[in-house]
Amino acid sequence: MKKTLLSMKNISKGFPGVQALESVNFTINTGEVLGLLGENGAGKSTLMKILSGVYTPDQGEIYLEGNKVLLINTKEAQKFGISIIHQELNLLPFLSVAENIYIHSLPRNGINLNRKKLYRDTKELLDELGFHIDPNAIVGEMTVASQQLVEIAKALSFNSKILVMDEPTSAITEQEAKKLFDIIRALKKKGIAIVYISHRMEEIYEICDRVLVLRDGKNAGEGLTSELTTDEIVKMLVGRAMTSIYPERNYINKQKEVALEVKKLTIKGVIDNASFKLYKGEILGFSGLMGAGRTELMEGLFGFRKKDWGETYINGKKVSIKSTRDSIRLKIGFVPEDRRQQGMIGDFSVAENISIVVLKNILGSFKNIKFVKEKMIADRYISKLEIKTPSSKAKLSNLSGGNQQKAIIAKWLETKPEILILDEPTRGIDIRAKQEIYKIMNEITRMGTSIIMISSELPEVLGISDRVVVMARGKITGEYKKEEVTAEKIMKLATKGV
Numbered sequence: 001m002k003k004t005l006l007s008m009k010n011i012s013k014g015f016p017g018v019q020a021l022e023s024v025n026f027t028i029n030t031g032e033v034l035g036l037l038g039e040n041g042a043g044k045s046t047l048m049k050i051l052s053g054v055y056t057p058d059q060g061e062i063y064l065e066g067n068k069v070l071l072i073n074t075k076e077a078q079k080f081g082i083s084i085i086h087q088e089l090n091l092l093p094f095l096s097v098a099e100n101i102y103i104h105s106l107p108r109n110g111i112n113l114n115r116k117k118l119y120r121d122t123k124e125l126l127d128e129l130g131f132h133i134d135p136n137a138i139v140g141e142m143t144v145a146s147q148q149l150v151e152i153a154k155a156l157s158f159n160s161k162i163l164v165m166d167e168p169t170s171a172i173t174e175q176e177a178k179k180l181f182d183i184i185r186a187l188k189k190k191g192i193a194i195v196y197i198s199h200r201m202e203e204i205y206e207i208c209d210r211v212l213v214l215r216d217g218k219n220a221g222e223g224l225t226s227e228l229t230t231d232e233i234v235k236m237l238v239g240r241a242m243t244s245i246y247p248e249r250n251y252i253n254k255q256k257e258v259a260l261e262v263k264k265l266t267i268k269g270v271i272d273n274a275s276f277k278l279y280k281g282e283i284l285g286f287s288g289l290m291g292a293g294r295t296e297l298m299e300g301l302f303g304f305r306k307k308d309w310g311e312t313y314i315n316g317k318k319v320s321i322k323s324t325r326d327s328i329r330l331k332i333g334f335v336p337e338d339r340r341q342q343g344m345i346g347d348f349s350v351a352e353n354i355s356i357v358v359l360k361n362i363l364g365s366f367k368n369i370k371f372v373k374e375k376m377i378a379d380r381y382i383s384k385l386e387i388k389t390p391s392s393k394a395k396l397s398n399l400s401g402g403n404q405q406k407a408i409i410a411k412w413l414e415t416k417p418e419i420l421i422l423d424e425p426t427r428g429i430d431i432r433a434k435q436e437i438y439k440i441m442n443e444i445t446r447m448g449t450s451i452i453m454i455s456s457e458l459p460e461v462l463g464i465s466d467r468v469v470v471m472a473r474g475k476i477t478g479e480y481k482k483e484e485v486t487a488e489k490i491m492k493l494a495t496k497g498v
Contacts, residue, residue, distance in 0.1 A: 002029040002030050002031055002032060003029060003030055004027055004028075004029055004066075005028055005029055005030045005032075005064070005065060005161060005162065005193050006026075006027065006028050006051075006062070006063070006064055006065075006162060006193065007025075007026070007027045007062070007063040008024065008025065008026040008027070008047070008050070008051065008060065008061075008062050008063075009025055009060055009061045009062075009063070010023045010024070010025065010059065010060045010061070011023070011024045011025075011026070011047065011050060011057045011059070011060035011062075012024070012057060012058050012059045012060055013046055013050060013055060013057050013058050014058055017390070019217055020043050020046040020217050021043045021046055021047060021050075021057070021217045021218075022217050022218050023060075023218070023219075024043065024047060024060075024214065024217070024218065024219055025219055026047065026212060028162065028193045028195060029193060030161075030191045030192075030193055031188045031189065031190075031191045031192065031193065032188070032193050032194070032209050032210065033184060033188060033193075033194045033196050033207055033208045033209050033210075034193070034194070034195050034196065034208065034209065034210050034211070034212060035196050035197075035198065035204045035207075035208035035210070035211040035212070035225065036048070036195050036196065036197045036211075036212055036214070037197075037198075037199075037204065037211055037212070037213045037214070037233065037236075037237060038213060038214035038215060038220070038237065038430070039215070039237060039238070039400075039402075039430035039431070039432055039433070040400030040401050040402050040403070040429060040430045040433060041388075041400045042214040042215055042216065042217065042430075043214045043216075043217040043218075044197055044214055045166075046217075047214070048084060048164050048166070048195065048197070050062075050071070051071070051077070051082060051084075051162075051164065051195075052071070052074055052077045052082055052083075052084045052164065053071040053072065053073045053074040053075070053076050053077035053078075053082075054074060056071075056072060064080055064081075064161075078104075078158045078160075080161075081158065081159055081160045081161035081162060082160065082161070082162045082164075083154075083155035083156070083158055083160040083162070083163055083164070084155075084163075084164040084166065085148070085151045085152065085155055085163065085164065085165050085166065085168065086166050087166045087167040087168075087170055087428065089144070089147050089148065089151055090151070091139050091147055091150060091151065091154075092139065093138075093139050093140025094138065094139075094140060095138070095139060096135065096136050096137060096138060096139070097122065097126075097133055097134065097135050097136070097137050097139060097142075097150050097153075098118045098119055098121075098122035098135040098136065099118070100139050100150055100154060101122055101125065101150065101153050101154045101157050102118060102121065102122065102157060103154075104157075104158075106118065107121065118135075119135050119136065122135035122153075123135055125153055125156070125157060126153060129149075129152070129153060129156065129183070129186075130183070130186065131149045131152075131153060131183075133146060133149060133150065133153075143176075144172055145172040145176035145179070145180075148168065148172065148180070149183070152183065156187075156192075160192065161191075161192060161193065162192070162193045162194075162195065163187065163192055163193070163194050163195070164194075164195040164197070165184075165194060165195065165196050165197065166197045167197060167198055167199070167428055168180060168196070168198075169198070169200065169203060170427060170428050172290070174289065174456075175289075176290075177203070181206060181207050184196075184207055185207075196208055199428065199429065199430055199431065199434075200457070201230055201233070201431075202459075204225060204233075205225055205230075208225050209224065209225065210222065210223065210224050210225060211223065211225055211228065211233060213233065213236040213237055215236065215237065215238075215239060220236045220237070220239075221236035234431060237430070237431055237432070238431065238432050244463075245431060245434055245435040245438065245463070246438055246463035246464055247435075247438050247439055247442045247464075249283070249442060249464070249466065256279055257279060257280040258277050258278070258279060258280075258313075258315075258316065259278050259279060259280045259282075259314070259315065259418060259419060259450040260277070260278040260312070260313070260314055260419055260450065261276075261277050261278075261312070261313040261316075262274065262275060262276055262277075262301060262310065262311070262312055262313075263275050263310060263311040263312075263313070264309060264310050264311065265297065265300055265301065265307055265309070265310030265311075265312075266307065266308050266309040266310055267296060267297075267300050267305060267306070267307050267308055268308050270293055270296045270474055271293050271296055271297050271300060271307075271474045271475075272474045272475050273475070274293075274297050274310075274471075274474075274475070274476050275476065276469055276476060276479070278419065278450050278452060279450065280448060280450055281445045281446070281448055281449070281450060282445065282450050282451070282466045282467065283441060283445055283451045283453055283464055283465050283466050284450070284451065284452050284453070284465065284466065284467050284468075284469060285453050285454075285455060285461040285464070285465030285467070285468040285469070286298075286452060286453065286454045286455075286468075286469050286470075286471065287455065287456075287458070287461045287468055287469070287470050287471070287490050287494060288470055288471035288472055288494045289472065289494050289495070290456065291473075292471040292472050292473065292474070292494065293471055293473070293474040293475075294423075294454045294471050295337055295423055295454060296474075297471070298334070298421050298423060298452065298454065301321070301327075301332075301421070302321070302324060302327045302332060302334045302421060303321045303322055303323045303324045303325070303326050303327050304324055304334070314330055314331075314332075314418070314419070315418075328357065328415060331415070331416065331417050331418040331419065332417060332418070332419045332420075332421070333412030333413075333415055333417035333419070333420045333421065334412070334420075334421045334423070335405075335408050335409055335412060335420070335421065335422045335423060335425060336423050337423040337424040337427065337454070339401075339404055339405060339408055340397075340404075343408045344396050344397075344404060344407070344408055345396070346395065346396055346397030347395060347397065348395070348396060349392060349393050349394060349395060349396065350378055350382070350387065350389050350391075350392050350393070350394055350395075350396050350399070350407050351374050351375055351377070351378035351392035351393065352374070353396045353407055353408070353411060354377060354378045354381055354392075354407055354410045354411045354414060355374045355377055355378065355411075355414070356411065357411055357412065357414065357415055358377075358414050358415060362374050362377070375392050377414060378392035378410075379392055381406075381407070381410035381413070381414070384410075385406045385409070385410055385436075385440060386406075386436060387399070387403050387406045387407055387410070388400070388403050389403060389407075400429075400430075400433070401428050401429045401430075401433070402429035402430060402432075402433025402434075402436070402437070403433070405425065405426070405429060405433070405437065406433075406436070406437070406440070409422075409425075409437070409440060413444065417449055418448070418449060418450065419449070419450050419451075419452070420444065420449055420450070420451050420452070421451075421452045421454075422441070422451060422452070422453045422454070423454045424454060424455060424456065425437055425441075425453060425455070426438075426455075426457070426460065427456075434460075438463075438464055441453070441464065453465065458487045458490060458491075461490065462485060462486075462487065462490075465482060465485075466481075466482050467479060467480065467481055467482065468480050468482075468485050468490060470490055470493035470494050471494070472493065472494050472495065472496045477493040477494070477496045478493045478496075
């Protein structure tokens with residue numbers, strides 16, 4: 001019989017100019033997986049930071065196993081058995097698995113590290129969890145999926161009763177996600193409660209017993225996943241029904257005007273003789289499993305990664321691309337997969353991020369930046385793309401993920417690209433922001449820009465692409481037109497030779 005493990009009652013939290021949470025109620029039971037849903041900025045992170053002791057609430061009470069508790073810091077939360085695994089893993093890459101797991105309480109022989117006990121304790125914990133990982137392995141040399149298991153083991157080394165997982169599948173393959181779900185089910189059987197935060201609806205239905213939805217810092221609804229339809233959950237998320245998040249596309253190009261042609265692009269050991277065409281005004285989806293080489297192919301095309309061989313033609317003319325500067329000059333833009341590390345400068349303002357690629361266009365006679373012009377450009381895109389920000393002067397890192405992504409897209413739109421490469425354009429953003437990104441994609445292709453979209457989400461590939469190219473192990477294994485493509489056909493090509 002499951003019993004209530006944790007209750008958060010009437011939790012409110014405000015920051016200057018923002019009421020992040022208002023009288024939120026939250027409960028989780030022993031051995032339950034609770035899906036915590038909400039758009040970016042709905043209050044999920046703030047609520048979990050209160051639960052993990054990062055923030056203290058302005059008002060409200062927290063009860064653990066019926067007893068009122070004060071979580072004044074993260075150590076206090078860990079003492080009560082509450083651990084959080086962040087989307088950006090928090091491990092020390094140069095240390096071993098064992099050192100990372102027990103960094104908080106390394107066993108000692110006097111002043112020296114007791115390596116035998118450290119190895120033994122780690123091995124016992126990993127064996128108990130069923131994780132086949134060498135305690136002496138260096139974390140930085142492991143896959144992201146294995147690092148995630150180390151994070152789980154580290155969290156459970158505190159004898160955790162409640163485990164918060166924030167977008168745990170955002171950087172792992174579909175097969176690795178299935179293994180993670182098996183681990184979550186095993187943890188459930190041990191009575192551990194798991195708060196599962198994700199924007200992927202199919203995962204919510206597969207792994208969560210119940211969902212709780214936040215909207216604008218308030219409770220918007222909850223219920224058993226087995227009793228809720230997708231439409232009902234979406235209505236809780238956005239406050240209204242959404243018939244489809246994918247806009248209708250009327251892509252018709254009878255002339256089949258080729259905007260880009262790539263012939264036999266090769267990066268030794270990574271990409272093998274990749275050839276494809278991109279037509280004007282088209283959204284060309286690239287699908288495949290993680291490690292298939294999709295990102296590496298586009299980095300080679302864009303000049304970010306050195307290629308060993310290959311020819312590139314734009315509008316029928318052979319061009320030489322040896323650097324990203326060449327690509328920008330040739331009207332090619334690239335929105336990278338890792339927006340925080342590669343796509344933006346978080347401490348710069350929204351305006352500075354949008355204008356950074358076209359700085360030469362806003363320089364005065366003495367090479368000084370014309371800030372009025374910079375603001376005008378930013379304000380135009382803030383309005384056009386509906387970027388939610390207090391002003392163009394706000395730090396980009398303070399915006400939600402979806403609004404950060406729109407600002408990065410705005411940066412490339414200002415270069416007036418003829419070809420725009422989007423690598424995982426909606427990763428980690430909410431359903432409303434996804435729909436807004438799709439509308440932007442629809443609009444710019446209608447104006448003649450051609451888009452290459454890399455996506456690991458099959459519904460997205462099927463929903464927005466005009467054609468789909470599939471890759472496996474560094475090779476293009478086939479392509480399909482929109483009217484003939486299915487998820488099964490994509491997976492067959494994506495696993496070819498794997």
